Amino acid sequence: MKKITLLILLISSFTFSQVQNVTFSVSPATFNETDAITITVSNITTASWGVSDIYLWSWSYDSSGENSMDSPTNGSWSSSNEAQKLTNNGNNTYSITFTPTTFYNRTNIGSIGMLVKAKDGSGDKKSQDKTYQVGTFQLTLNTPTEATTVLDSGQTLPINATSSIAADFTLKANGTIINQKNNATAYSYAPTVTENTTYLLEATNNGEVQNTSFNAIVKPTITEAALPSGMKDGINLNPSDNTKATLVFYAPGKEFIHLIGSFNNWQVNDAYLLKKDSSKDRFWIELSSLTPQTDYTYQYIIEADLRVADPYSTVVLTENNDQYINATTYPNLASYPTGKTNHAVTLLRTGDAAYNWQTNNYTKPAKTDLVIYELLIRDFDELHSFDAVQNRLDYLQELGINAIELMPVMEFDGNESWGYNPSFHMALDKYYGNTNSFKQLIDECHRRGIAVIVDVAFNHASGQNPYYRMWNTDNGGYGGQASANSPFFNQTATHSYSVFNDFNHSKQAVKEYVKRVSQYWIDEYKIDGFRWDLTKGFTQNCSDADQSCTNNYQQDRVDVLKEYADYQWEKDPNFYIIFEHLGGNTEETEWVNYRLDEGKGIMLWGNHNHQYNQATMGFGSDADFSWISYKNRGWSVPANVSYMESHDEERLMYKNLEYGNSNGSYSIKNLNTALKREELAGAFYFTVPGPKMIWQFGELGYDISIEENGRTGNKPILWSYLANEGRRAVKDTWSKLIKLKLKYDIFETSNFTLDVGNANGLNTIHLTDPTATDIQNITIIGNFGVTTQSIVPAFQQTGTWYNLLENNANITVTNTTAAITLAPGEFKVYANKPASLTTDDFTIDDKNTIKLYPNPAKTHFVLSDKTNKVSVFDITGKLVKTYSKEDIESNYYVISTLKKGIYFIRIKDIKNQILTKKLIVN
Structure with missing residues (x-):
């Protein structure tokens, strides 16, 4: 298809259609560029695209087959021009008539290409491509029907062709004339094939020549050989000899496979015929004499016909996308072998030095403490790279998050994408940078305590x-559907949320693929977790039309996803596993409890966008977000990764400004008022025990609709928001709330209640933990209404209470049920003790009255004088370690459980003076 950067992306609630193989015909059958022609399409099911009209998407080439140009009236892929709508003939056929020179606005046309599509072609709502040659003199090859025919040595190859007018035929074999026939409209000949041969059939009429080429391959003799021990699918580098590499290719049912690439000029050569281990359905070859740190590219050519890159490529080169990747993002990117082959190719390098990880003792945040920042690199920074994200880590650390979640970075179609159109699951998409830059980002995140x-x-x-x-049914193309004998894909999806080509997760080959790929990412990049997209699709029990079945409990889905979880924990026992299931509580509960007694268990996405947005817009109806409490789901642990926004949801601020409620002069459609509502929402979000997630720029009140420029299209990158005081205030309030959550143990209590979703918008949260060493009680009150109202806070006790977000301003409570008046949008976070939200109160002891050494330290530190109490705080001010009297008496303070970073050691000396020392742990 001419359009090369089609952005077709996953939206969980939509169903996408498969490419249709329709029937094209042209009248007249042969034509010149100045002739009026009629294209007719039949065998099409428009209903499967949800439309009744179809449109032509077309392009043309010059007489040399070069200089492709789109039809000037194509329109855009998401909105075809009405000028190219086909006429419905009423008999399930559609037609359009045009003259090529006028239609394409050019002359010297050699061929035209086309497909038909829905007006909005997103989601594969298109047909296969069709090409017609221009000119009344045409040569048609009838047999062989394939570009390459495989024969035994000594077999004949029947060749049959026709010419639209009488012509002189010449057949060449590897450049040598072997047969001719003059002044004929039909040609036939059957040469005997004893070697690999490229045939060229020419037809000449009055000096004009038409030709077609095809190949015959003599079936090679396969060497059966056991796969060497320890070899995995894909590239196996030799640890003791960087001039060698072994390639392993799983290809059941295939007879023979050659390796083609830069080392053999992309030619089929039996010296690069892969050996076969039939017992494992695998082909393999050991390459030798490779030059270390040199770019090699290769493909497998299957039975001398289909060219594919290695399914386990770690870097792929593509012919239509790499040219748009700049050297800043990906320095020294290898060149695609233009003119040598087509389709994606695999990059192979040996002898590269292993990445030198700087942070090797990183400890992941506890699951309940996770504050995740979800981001799409494309829309996060104009440089759209791993390096750009790394340069923004100061900002993210200041916000207080302790994890980032990257939307898919595995190789996907095109360059600019949400990433849910993966093509090579084990390869890193080059549009974001190279493997080293990704590792550097992860390394730096870990140094900062960010997962x-x-x-x-x-x-x-x-x-x-x-x-x-x-x-597949597209003869190795990108369309059609999977063949019935596919070891990997379902012919039609077995769930109702299908996009692209649906893996059959009951197949052993798929399980091995997922295991190999997932474990590679953990080993190679030291990532801390996966968020699994669309886990509802992992069942094989339903149909694409049965949403009820898909949404109901499916035992096979539960079983296979547990198996996949085991693969990940096999590599990293503390790996975060998060499912985007958004389904029934019974099924999700089973995953939450899976291996929970071992400290594992699976986390689930929790979507609360609608309820929180109803509340921020000032509407009491359907604003009950109490499902954010894991206790309401009957869970024993906070395993719900809750969010008010995600990549898939409309932005809170957009709806605040578009649809916000009002009363008199108070209007939520006012920017500053709407932003204050985001602060209010944060107070009733971050304080609920359990992991939380922020969508990028939500902390700045991002108010661009998800639908702008198309749902998955590029969105404005608005770091300029930081110049707005109201937007900064949202970030500052959320940052304080995050620091409270991470610093004080009460936010991990299981003793909490939510009284939310009330019609008047008056909401409360209570948290209680009598055993906590600092704050034992939290009471949060808020007015989500649009009028001033009084609320009963129901404090847990009388006495002094502190407003934590207003510099611990205190009130004296003598009656726990005495009402407090709140303006619309106003809220308070009260605690029975004051809180510290910064490290400013850690005054460093510069006089060295007590010395601490060694510093930096790795396993322990000691102090130069006696003390009464020693405590360790992290850089956020959270208490992370205290020492017993025995530790203090021994003057040996063990820190081996602390991750690398900066800490504050608070010391109470024998005079009961408080001193603070800064300690670096490495």
Whole structure:
């Protein structure tokens, strides 16, 4: 298809259609560029696209087959021009008539290409491509029907062709004339094939020549050989000899496979015929004499016909996208072998030095403490790179988050994408940078105490995926559907949320693929967790039309996802596993409890966008967000990764400004008022025990609709928001709330209640923990209404209470049920003790009255004088360690459980003076 950067992306609530194979015909059958022609399409089911009209999407080439140009009236992929709507003939056929020179606005046309599509072609609402040659003199090859025919040595190859007018035929074999026939409209000949041969058939009429080429391959003799021990699918580098590499390719049912690439000029050569281990359905080859730190590129050519990259590529090069990746993002990117081959190719390098990880003792935040920042690199920074994200870590650390979740960074179709159109699951998408820059980002995140979670789409693969191309109805193309004998894909999806090509997770080959890929990412990049996209799709029990079945409990889905969880914990026992299931509580509860007694268990996305947005817009109806409490789901642990916004949800601020409620002069459609509502929402969000997630720029009140420029289209990158005081105030308030959550143990209590969703908008949260060493009681009150109202706070006790977000301003409570008046949008976070939200109160002891050494330290430190009490705080001011009297008496303070970073050691000396020392742990 001419359009090369089609952005077709996953939206969980939508169903996408497969490419249709329709029937094209042209009248007259042969034509010149100045002739009026009629294109007719039949065998099409428009209803499957949800439309009744179809449109032509077309392009043309010059007489040399070069200089492709789109039809000037194509329109855009999401909105075809009405000028190219086909006429419905009423008999399930559609037609359009045009003259090529006028239609394409050019002359010297050699061929035209086309497809038909829905007006909005997003989601594969298109047909396959069709090409017609221009000119009344045409040569048609009838047999062989394939570009490459495989024969035994000594077999004949029947060749049959016709010419639209009488012509002289010449057949050449590897450049040598072997047969001719003059003044004929039909040609036939059957040469005997004893070697690999490229045939060229020419037809000449009055000096004009038409030709077609095709190949015959002599079936090679396969060497059966056991796969060497320890070899995995894909590239296996030799640890003791960087001039060697072994490639392993799983290809059941295939007879023979050659390796083609930069080391053999992309030619089929039996010296690069892969050996076969039939017992494992695998082909393999050991390459030798490789030059270390040199770029090699390769493909497998299956039975001398289908060219595919390695399904387990770690870097792929693509012919239509790499040219748009700049050297700043990806320095020294290898060049695609233009003119040598087509489709994606695999990059192979040996002898590169292993990345030198700087942070090796990183400890992940506890699951309940997670505050995740979800971001799409494309829309987060104009440089759209891992390096750009790394340069923004100061900002994220200041916000207080302790994890980032990257939308998919595995190789996807095109360059600019949400990433849910994966083509090579084990390769890093180059549009974001190279493997070293990704590792540097992770390394730096870990140094700062920030976990890295990667969004993965193992439910499906795009048409570029080699394992899809090897078994499909599109003859190895990107369209059609999976063949019945595919070891990987369902012919039709077995769930109702299908996009692209649906993996069959009951197949052993798919399980091995997922295991190999997922474990590679953990080993290679030291990532801390996966967010699994669209886990509802992992069942094989339903149909694409049965949403009820998909949403109900499915035992096979539960079983296979547990198996996948085991694969990850096999590599990292503390790996975060998060499912985007958004389904029934019974099924999700089973995952939450899976291996929970071992300290594991699976986390689930929790979508509270609608309820929180109803509240921020000032509407009491349907504003009950109490489902954010894991206790309401009957869970024993806070395993719900809750969010008010995600990549898939409308932005709170957009709806605040568009649809916000009002009363008199108080209007939520006012920017500053709407922003204050975001602060209010944060107070009733971050304080609820359990992991939380922020969508990028939510902390600045991002108010651009998710639908702007198309749902998955590029969105404005508005770091300029930081110049707005009201937007900064949202960030500052959320930052304080996050620091409270992470610093004080009460926010991990199981003793809490939510009284929210009330029609008048008056909401309260109470948290209680009598055993906490600092704050034992929290009472939060807020007015989500649009009028001034009084609320009964129901404080847990009388006495002095502190407003934590207003510099611990205190009130004396003599009656716990005495009402407090709140203006619309106003809220208070009260505690029975004051809180410190910064490290400013850690006054460093510069006089060295007590010395601490060694510093930096790794396993322990000692003090130069006697003390009464020693405590350790992290950089956020959270107490992370205290020492017993025995520790203090021994004057040996063990810190081996602390991760690398900066800490504050608070010391009470024998005179009961408080001193603070800064300690670096490395």
